Amino acid sequence: MSHSLRSDIGLSAISAGFVAVLVGFASSVAIVFQAAQAAGATEEMMVSWIGALGLGMGLTCIAFSWYYKAPVITAWSTPGAALLATSLVGIPMAEAVGAFLFSALLTLLLGLSGSFEKLMSKVPMPIASAMLAGILVQFGLSVFTSMQTQPALVGIMLACYLAGRRWLPRYAIILVLAAGFGASWLLGLIHFEQLHWTLGKPVWVSPExxxxxxxxxxxxxxxxxxxxxxxxxxxxxxxSGYGDVPISPVISGTGLTSLLLTPFGGFAFNLAAITAAICTGPEAHPDPAKRYTAGIAAGVFYLLAGLCGASVVALFSAFPEALVASLAGLALIGTIGASLSVATGDEHSREAALITFLITASGISFWGIGAAFWGLAGGMLAYRLFERGR
Structure with a gap:
């Protein structure tokens, strides 16, 4: 079935793409700067990093979403950036770039081998859904924890969400976005004083x-x-119902993109989870076959963010944290509910799925590996154990 982007795209898809980029940048761009600073990056290099990351995410989001007609969202590796912020101290930038290239090459080879896709095909849907719910639940909780610091702002956004879901469900997040910006402006929480629009320039670093x-x-x-x-x-x-998207070519594509953009600061690209959930849910488009347009919209916003570099970072930092946290949490409520429904729908796998959910939601980390992996590992172990028992 052929798709026409012009007829498929809608305001809700564009809004979902913007929210995904806003949440992605505002929630973790500071960690990227810490990683660059740890390697001794100059201000020009840090702007180049943002430009390369925006370019890589933008092109891959647009290309994958258009080709597979699914909202395939990519992102920089936030846990990877956190790792680099501590492990790059004292390491020259040229050697850091060499390490990035090594990681990108391993990613490309893994994608070409098809082994990652084979591994993920063995994960039951309830376990995968429980892991996703465990990742996203903190964002849902942030709506109400943010209310402690900014009760007026978050209260207005929550009221708009409830009203939107009741009378204009397709445009609920757009209303929340507009209400959040308007309320922040009226409450004096947005600060544009330091904002200056400048285009970023790429800085090449030869690897060692x-x-x-x-x-x-x-x-x-x-x-x-x-x-x-x-x-x-x-x-x-x-x-989210897009299990027919072939994973190996996407992994290969992110590895190749990292190889090409690493000398400019594109240290690692990968599939997104949190920002992807914003674009794969019903808030992006009521028709799942047309949600690919949200992925394309996100790609366009990523390209714009990368083009403007430091200016966009300053723009996102001008928004209050409560706005970003509440916007993300409200946009993900539907996805959290759907994931929990799938996770607990089958009574035979329910207990293993809950173990996955609880481990993932706990946020534990061992040897630098985050809770999502341990939740998946613990849930799979329980699933196989209970399956043998039956």
Missing amino acids: FRWSTLIGVGLPLFIVTMTSQNIPGVATLQA
Whole structure:
């Protein structure tokens, strides 16, 4: 079936794409800056990092979403950036780039081998959905924890969400977005004083390779990106009904994109989970076959963000944290509910799914590997154990 982008796209899809980019940048761009600073990046290099990341995410979102007609959302590796912020201290930028290239090459080879897709195909849907719910539940809770610091702002956004879901369900998040911006402006919570629009320029860094850096930085970056980002990203697609999207070509594509953009600061690209959930739910479009337009919209906003570099970072930092947290939480309520429904729908797998959900929601981390992986591992272990018992 052929699709026409012009007829398929709608205001709700554009809004979902914008919210995804807003949440993605505002929630973790500071960690990216910390990683760049740890390697001794200059201000020009940090702007180049944002430009390369925006370009990579924008092109992959647009290309994958258009080709597969599904909302395939990519992101930078936030856990990877957190890892780099501590492991790059004292390592020259050229060696850091060499480690990024090593991680990107491993990602490309893994995608070409098809082994990652084979592994994920063995994960039952209730377990994958429980892991996704565990990842997203903190964002749902943030709506109400943010109310402690900004009761007026969050109260207005929550009221608009409830009214929108009752009378204009397709445009509920658009109303929340508009109400949040308007309320923040009236309450004096938005600060544009330091905002200056400038275009970023790419800065090339020639890589250098040292075994200790490749093993100490490149390999952990690859492992963390796969376990903490790509596994939840695949679960998001599957839980949202897009399990027919072939994963191996997407993994290969993100690895290739990292290879090309790493010298400019594109340290790691992967499937998104949280921002993807914003674009794969019914709030993006009531017709699942047309939600790919939200992925394309997100790609366009990522390109704009990368083009403007530091200016966009300053723009996103001008918004109050409560607005971003509440916007994300309200946009994800539907996805959280759907994931929990799938996770607990089958009584035979319900207990294993709840174990997955609780471990993931706990936020535990061992050896630099996040809770999503451990939730999946614990849930799969319980699932197989209970299955053998039956």
